Amino acid sequence: MAAWTDEELERIYDSTSGRCHLCGKRLAWTNYGAAKDKRGAWHVDHSRPLARGGGDDLRNTKPACVSCNCSKQAGHNRTIRARHGRTRAPLSRRRREEEKLKQGFAGAAAGVLIGGAIAGPPGAWVGGAVMAMLAHDHDPD
Ligand SMILES: [Zn+2]
Known part of the structure; x- marks a missing residue:
């Protein structure tokens, strides 16, 4: 897993106003990389998975809650969003x-x-x- 600088993390987090880009749940900035049971714990998700040719650039990286990130694996954003009744990522700030x-x-x-x-x-x-x-x-x- 790539190590992100605070600045990169901030830009990733801000790109959805601090919400999971898949289910829209609010994420806690301070719980980046925290355990799943922590409130608002989140990971950096590759919008297009690395396994499907996605990169580490900021346009391809979005904040996701731990449960979405784990259930997505190499799957598609659309599948997970549909499960939560969403069609797109939350807007940036x-x-x-x-x-x-x-x-x-x-x-x-x-x-x-x-x-x-x-x-x-x-x-x-x-x-x-x-x-x-x-x-x-x-x-x-
Ligand atoms: Zn989520």
């Missing part, structure tokens, strides 16, 4: 923020239209602010 911003803007625009239609300019301002807040709280997953 940055992508998550981008999605939230986009939803916030869309929500603000809708709020301006609705609020403006009901109460004129002050309504547009309040409607925009409220809708942006609501949209921002929405989890993009």
